[in-house]
Amino acid sequence: MFVLTLFTRIVILVLAAASLNLIMGYGGMMSFGHAAYLGIGGYAVGILAQEGFGSGFLQFPVALAASAIYALVIGALSLRTRGVYFIMITLAFAQMAYYVASGLARYGGDDGLTVYKRSDFGGLINLSNRTQFYYLCLACLLGVVFLIWRIVNSRFGMVVQGLRSNEQRMQAIGFPAKRYKLVCFVISGTLCGLAGALLANNTDFVSPAVMYWTRSGDLMVMVILGGMGVLFGPVVGAVAYLLLEELLSQVTEYWALIMGPLLLLVVLFGRGGIMGLLGRLNRG
Amino acid sequence: MADPLLRVENLVRRFGGIVATDHVSLDVAQGELHAIIGPNGAGKTTLISQLTGHLTPDSGSIYLGGRDISHLAAYRRSALGLARSFQITSLLLDFTVADNVALAAQAHAGHSFSFWRNARKESALRTAAQAALERVGLAHRGGVLVSRLSHGEQRELELAVALATKPQLLLLDEPMAGLGVTESARMVKLLQELRKEVTIVLVEHDMDAVFALADRISVLVYGRVIASDVPSAIRQNEDVKRAYLGDQQVVTAHV
Structure with a gap:
């Protein structure tokens, strides 16, 4: 039982990391506010449930749309900057979302909001059944990874990766850079909103804490650990990170003391993350 | 006049x-x-x-x-x-030679808000890229990463990229x-x-x-x-x- 919940949580966070990889790994946009979408997706489910709209057919589209709109606004503003400023401004917006959620007294404020009833998809699928819910999350993850795979090999994906590599050159050959980056930013945010809606169902709870900057940091670490701009990088990275966290925290409560140096080692010696390391081992 | x-x-x-x-x-x-x-x-x-x-x-x-x-x-x-080449070589170093040129062709062949079809399999783009590479004598280097080209080859690639935009x-x-x-x-x-x-x-x-x-x-x-x-x-x-x-x-x- 516990294992299934843990696995479901891992699958959902892998989905979030995969969405971050699209902008961070492929697009070169270092967003330090990606956890905001986990919260937006989650609150869309939680608030609608509390207001008596239990249907998943309503909750999920609203979660995705809200994330997309947030991404559009934040992206339009943040993409005027680059480098460290982009990191800082995405972080600032996510922290704003965090404090806004904390201030929602009607919806639990700081303490968060319990989701008493999971999203209702009629007779189609029962989210309260752990096994069914797990497979739903897994199907969502596979769908998203497949979608990202198609995107990065499409015309659009080539442009986005070209912009990561050399924006000036891309403009010189005729691409309006910002437009493509913004669309990529919105797709990524929307996909992470899906993860948020699933996460709220998994924990039956949503609170401002899911948007806190450390959670954004966790997602970044997962992507970097696995290998940026590699399709399965975030999958490997997130699984490794979450399992390590789980195992180490059973051994000692000071698990972060072991985790920290481990991450440092991977970043220092494993350029390209775990996938990079595996690739090099393969080539001998 | x-x-x-x-x-x-x-x-x-x-x-x-x-x-x-x-x-x-x-x-x-x-x-x-x-x-x-x-x-x-x-x-x-x-x-x-x-x-x-x-x-x-x-x-x-x-x-x-x-x-x-x-x-x-x-x-x-x-x-x-209008196309330009840069004084200091400015290419997509982590892309292959062919991809660099194909992207330049792509920029001038309709919009690029296409999310599903594999761009590397669009024959029109590949043909245009190959033609531009042949013009500058790099046709045989299409699959090589740009960062692995010699400086002279990179200068030629700069030209091919500019040419592929049909300037x-x-x-x-x-x-x-x-x-x-x-x-x-x-x-x-x-x-x-x-x-x-x-x-x-x-x-x-x-x-x-x-x-x-x-x-x-x-x-x-x-x-x-x-x-x-x-x-x-x-x-x-x-x-x-x-x-x-x-x-x-x-x-x-x-x-």
């Missing part, structure tokens, strides 16, 4: 107190190879960057085929047929920079071929190449055009001689 393909009128660009482009006016006729020469720091790259839209002029105007493009963004100028006007910022003797000779031969198809503005330090290729030459000194004429007249021009000779005196005075 027909309208020139490129007309520059009274272009001014300042960096702080320095006037990098000082009321430059310039006409480039259709089909001509127009060279821009000048000592280091004369403002050649600044001028090119304003033509391509990477820098905005403080005043003055730029017309391409009679249309005012002074305030258009770089990507729009590219759509109108009317090609702005080449020192295509021979850093090339060896044989590589330079190959580049000159290549440019001699290209000039038959496309109007070229060539910024270059290699005087042999310039005098071998140019129909007309403009001489830029301290941001100002001091002469603009056919090569034989430029050779005889007293102002030009003084500008270059003056420079040498500065150099010898330091020794």
Whole structure:
């Protein structure tokens, strides 16, 4: 039982990391506010449930749309900057979302909001059944990874990766850079909103804490650990990170003391993350 | 006389107190190879960057085929047929040679908000890329990562990328920079071929190449055009001689 919940949580966070990889790994946009979408997706489910709209057919589209709109606004503003400023401004917006959620007294404020009833998809699928819910999350993850795979090999994906590599050159050959980056930013945010809606169902709870900057940091670490701009990088990275966290925290409560140096080692010696390391081992 | 393909009128660009482009006016006729020469720091790259839209002029105007493009963004100028190569090689280093050129073709073959179809399997883009690579003699290197190319090959790839956008006007910022003797000779031969198809503005330090290729030459000194004429007249021009000779005196005075 516990294992299934843990696995479901891992699958959902892998989905979030995969969405971050699209902008961070492929697009070169270092967003330090990606956890905001986990919260937006989650609150869309939680608030609608509390207001008596239990249907998943309503909750999920609203979660995705809200994330997309947030991404559009934040992206339009943040993409005027680059480098460290982009990191800082995405972080600032996510922290704003965090404090806004904390201030929602009607919806639990700081303490968060319990989701008493999971999203209702009629007779189609029962989210309260752990096994069914797990497979739903897994199907969502596979769908998203497949979608990202198609995107990065499409015309659009080539442009986005070209912009990561050399924006000036891309403009010189005729691409309006910002437009493509913004669309990529919105797709990524929307996909992470899906993860948020699933996460709220998994924990039956949503609170401002899911948007806190450390959670954004966790997602970044997962992507970097696995290998940026590699399709399965975030999958490997997130699984490794979450399992390590789980195992180490059973051994000692000071698990972060072991985790920290481990991450440092991977970043220092494993350029390209775990996938990079595996690739090099393969080539001998 | 027909309208020139490129007309520059009274272009001014300042960096702080320095006037990098000082009321430059310039006409480039259709089909001509127009060279821009000048000592280091004369403002050649600044001028090119304003033509391509990477820098905005403080005043003055730029017309391409009679249309005012002074305030258009770089990507729009590219759509109108303006292509450039960079003085310092500027390519997508982590992409393959073929992908670099195919992207340039893609930029001019409809929009790129296509999220599903595999772009590397679009035969029209691949064919266009291959054709451009053949023009510059890199056809056999298509699958290689750009970072693995020699400097000379990267210069040739710069040209192929520019060609793949099907330009009317090609702005080449020192295509021979850093090339060896044989590589330079190959580049000159290549440019001699290209000039038959496309109007070229060539910024270059290699005087042999310039005098071998140019129909007309403009001489830029301290941001100002001091002469603009056919090569034989430029050779005889007293102002030009003084500008270059003056420079040498500065150099010898330091020794």
